[in-house]
Amino acid sequence: xxxxxxxxxxxxxxxxxxxxxxxxxxxxxxxxxxxxxxxxxxxxxxxxxxxxxxxxxxxxxxxxxxxxxxxxxxxxxxxxxxxxxxxxxxxxxxxxxxxxxxxxxxxxxxxxxxxxxxxxxxxxxxxxxxxxxxxxxxxxxxxxxxxxxxxxxxxxxxxxxxxxxxxxxxxxxxxxxxxxxxxxxxxxxxxxxxxxxxxxxxxxxxxxxxxxxxxxxxxxxxxxxxxxxxxxxxxxxxxxxxxxxxxxxxxxxxxxxxxxxxxxxxxxxxxxxxxxxxxxxxxxxxxxxxxxxxxxxxxxxxxxxxxxxxxxxxxxxxxxxxxxxxxxxxxxxxxxxxxxxxxxxxxxxxxxxxxxxxxxxxxxxxxxxxxxxxxxxxxxxxxxxxxxxxxxxxxxxxxxxxxxxxxxxxxxx
Amino acid sequence: xxxxxxxxxxxxxxxxxxxxxxxxxxxxxxxxxxxxxxxxxxxxxxxxxxxxxxxxxxxxxxxxxxxxxxxxxxxxxxxxxxxxx
Numbered sequence: 001x002x003x004x005x006x007x008x009x010x011x012x013x014x015x016x017x018x019x020x021x022x023x024x025x026x027x028x029x030x031x032x033x034x035x036x037x038x039x040x041x042x043x044x045x046x047x048x049x050x051x052x053x054x055x056x057x058x059x060x061x062x063x064x065x066x067x068x069x070x071x072x073x074x075x076x077x078x079x080x081x082x083x084x085x086x087x088x089x090x091x092x093x094x095x096x097x098x099x100x101x102x103x104x105x106x107x108x109x110x111x112x113x114x115x116x117x118x119x120x121x122x123x124x125x126x127x128x129x130x131x132x133x134x135x136x137x138x139x140x141x142x143x144x145x146x147x148x149x150x151x152x153x154x155x156x157x158x159x160x161x162x163x164x165x166x167x168x169x170x171x172x173x174x175x176x177x178x179x180x181x182x183x184x185x186x187x188x189x190x191x192x193x194x195x196x197x198x199x200x201x202x203x204x205x206x207x208x209x210x211x212x213x214x215x216x217x218x219x220x221x222x223x224x225x226x227x228x229x230x231x232x233x234x235x236x237x238x239x240x241x242x243x244x245x246x247x248x249x250x251x252x253x254x255x256x257x258x259x260x261x262x263x264x265x266x267x268x269x270x271x272x273x274x275x276x277x278x279x280x281x282x283x284x285x286x287x288x289x290x291x292x293x294x295x296x297x298x299x300x301x302x303x304x305x306x307x308x309x310x311x312x313x314x315x316x317x318x319x320x321x322x323x324x325x326x327x328x329x330x331x332x333x334x335x336x337x338x339x340x341x342x343x344x345x346x347x348x349x350x351x352x353x354x355x356x357x358x359x360x361x362x363x364x365x366x367x368x369x370x371x372x373x374x375x376x377x378x379x380x381x382x383x384x385x386x387x388x389x390x391x392x393x394x395x396x397x398x399x400x401x402x403x404x405x406x407x408x409x410x411x412x413x
Numbered sequence: 414x415x416x417x418x419x420x421x422x423x424x425x426x427x428x429x430x431x432x433x434x435x436x437x438x439x440x441x442x443x444x445x446x447x448x449x450x451x452x453x454x455x456x457x458x459x460x461x462x463x464x465x466x467x468x469x470x471x472x473x474x475x476x477x478x479x480x481x482x483x484x485x486x487x488x489x490x491x492x493x494x495x496x497x498x
Contacts, residue, residue, distance in 0.1 A: 062432035067454065128465060131457045 004178040008410060010251040011086025011239030013078040014348050017050030017232050017335045021081070025345075026352045029360035030382050034334040036215040036230055042117065042197040044204070048215040049194040050232025050336035060149060069111060069136050070233070071192035072145030074341075075102055078237035079146045079186045086239035087251060088184070090150075099182035100143040100156035101172040102237070103165025103189035105340035105397065107158065108137035109196035142190050154182050162397025163301070164262065165189045166236065166343025167405040171260045173240045183245060188344035190235035199339075203229055206270065208305045210336075219337070220364035221302035221309050221330045222372035222379075229303045230336030236344035253410040255351055258390065259288025265400025272308055277315035277402050281392065284404035285319075292320045294390055295406070297359055298328045298376075299346045301394040303337050310371045312394065317374055327383060328376045330362035343395030343403065353388040354409040414498045416486035422467070422493075423459065423485045427451075430458040441482040463489070468496060 012022050018035035019025030028035070039049045056065050056073040059080040065073055079100070083090050115129050122128040135141070143156040155176070161168035166189030173187030193199050203209040210228040212218035219230040246253055261283035265273035285292060298316060302309040320326050331346040332338075338345050353359060361378040368379065389412045393405045424436060427449070434449050445451055459479060463469040469492050471479065478488035 063430070063450075066430070066432065122465070128461070130461065131454060 006243040007174040007177050007240055007257040008243050008246050009238050009254045009257070009407070010241055010246050011082040011088070012236065012254065012348055012351070013081025013083070013085055014234070014236040014345060015052040015054040015074060015077055016234045016338070016345050017052055020052070020054040022348055022352065025349055029331065029334060029349050030358060032361070032363050032380070034216040034219070034363060036218055036336055038215045039194065041200050042113070044197055044200055047200055048210060048212065048218040048230045048336070050230060050234065050338060051194065052234050064149065067132055068145050069141055069192065070195055071104070071107065071142045071190050074192065074233065074235040075142040075146045075190045075237065076149045078188065078190065078235040079150060082186060082237045082239045088239065093184065095151050096153045097183040098152045098154045099173065099176050099185045100146050100152060101169050101176065101185060101187040102143045102146070102158050103161055103167070103169030103340050103344065104142060104158045105162050105165055105191060105193060106160070106199070107139055107141055109198050110192055111136040113196055113198060146186065161403065162399060162401050163337065163339055163342055164395045164397040164401045164403035165340040166345065166347070167260070167393060167395040167403035168262060169344065170238060170240070170257070170405055171262060171403065174257045174260070177240060177242055183241065185240040186237050187240055188235065188237040189341040190237070191339035191341045192233050193339045194231050194233045199231060203231070210304060217364050219304055219333050221300070221304040221333055221362055222369055222377065223304075223365045224367040224369040226304040226306065226309065226369070228305055230332070232336035232338045234335065234338040234341040234345055236341055236348045238344070255354060255407040256410045257405070258408040259284045259286070259290065259406040260404060261287065262401065262403045265402065267400055269400075270398055272311040272396055273400060274311045274314035274318070276400065277312060277394070277396065278318045280402040280404045281315065281319045281394070284392070284406050288406045290390065290406065293323045293325065295320070295323065295326050295392045296385060296388045297350055297353060297391045298326060299350050299391060299393045300328060300330045301342070301396045302330050303332055309369070312396070313372045313374050320376070323376070326376045327359040327378050327385060328374060329359055329378045333363045343393060343405070346395070347391065347393040347405065347407065350391050350393070351407070353385075353391070357385050357387050359383045359385055359388070414490070414493050416490050419489045419493055420482050420486045423482060423489070426459055426462045426466070430455055430462070439482060444480045445482065446480070467493070469493065
């Protein structure tokens with residue numbers, strides 16, 4: 001088999017509930033600062049939610065914002081910021097060789113619910129249904145809005161992969177670069193899910209929606225008193241390119257994509273299967289030509305559901321049974337579950353550890369669940385490892401989709 | 414209600430659907446599309462807002478009547494008056 005090109009990350013743009021740049025996001029992760037608001041959810045009253053406060057008008061005209069979707073604005077903001085961060089000369093970039101690959105958990109719920117509410121004000125007469133509905137709800141909306149805003153004429157589509165989508169977007173991009181389909185990829189994950197009551201109602205009726213008197217403490221993976229998911233919006237988009245291209249233009253190489261795997265549980269719609277998760281991790285390690293002990297940070301998917309966290313811990317115990325140096329953390333405790341953006345944002349929050357050697361903790365663990373007491377779990381206070389060379393990023397989703405992405409510091413063997 | 418009132422209503426709608434546009438020097442006799450960045454979806458927005466906000470229906474065959482602010486005023490005034498406004 002021919003050797004495939006190496007793929008590197010050369011830019012990051014993001015918006016998280018607690019930061020609109022990687023520097024701000026990272027600073028808050030190291031300072032233990034969660035930022036969860038309480039919002040009024042249609043039909044459901046107040047619930048905790050991760051809300052982003054980026055300035056959409058930085059990159060969009062007000063008409064674009066009005067006609068488009070929230071996830072379109074998130075995608076454009078993150079993509080534009082990623083290009084700026086990459087140092088690419090965007091004006092001179094061949095836009096026909098740029099691809100956009102964005103992971104999404106779901107799309108269209110927000111816009112459809114809004115229109116159902118809208119026509120309910122007019123006796124459910126569908127002549128009041130907006131003509132913007134279809135462009136707003138097509139499955140490629142998030143990526144398509146990016147191409148229209150940025151003049152990109154290469155391929156674009158979204159990758160629907162439930163909450164494994166952030167990793168899936170990056171994996172798709174790496175593959176397309178290796179196949180020489182594009183020269184530059186904008187890839188990651190995005191979500192607008194806080195604006196749909198359906199997701200809140202679904203999780204609530206499933207017994208998986210978080211509540212807490214203090215919203216900032218509502219998302220508490222691994223804590224004995226965790227009671228479910230805090231739904232959040234957000235996005236993280238990366239610039240990916242082939243290593244040779246990045247070196248040729250003197251790019252700042254943030255990380256190298258080392259390995260990945262996506263597999264399926266094929267067992268239950270909502271309950272994760274630790275055997276398949278462990279298999280997914282092992283296959284990603286195999287692709288990366290790494291041993292479990294080569295992994296320095298594991299960024300967990302744990303969403304603070306009673307069973308989901310335990311199942312992931314079972315999988316990690318199985319694979320990383322004898323890895324005393326490996327540290328494990330979680331980011332949802334700060335920002336909630338950013339759904340399609342989760343995997344991409346959680347990876348981003350850990351990337352600066354390649355420079356500072358610090359592992360941010362998972363917070364809100366007041367009473368560690370013994371079933372989640374895995375060795376190496378970094379709780380409530382950051383830990384300095386001296387040097388961090390590798391990050392393994394877990395991201396799992398409904399219908400039993402598992403995704404694992406491994407990145408490494410550029411320059412290590 | 415007179416033609417200027419109708420034009421003012423249409424301007425308010427345009428201000429909402431095209432918030433980046435400067436409407437201060439809009440020439441009433443000139444086609445809106447020749448002065449503003451408006452596409453077919455924007456015109457459908459004007460039609461929809463007339464329907465939602467004022468109960469005014471504009472059949473598709475009459476869309477050309479909305480070409481300019483002046484023609485909007487002339488075409489829509491009888492419809493507003495028919496609504497008792």
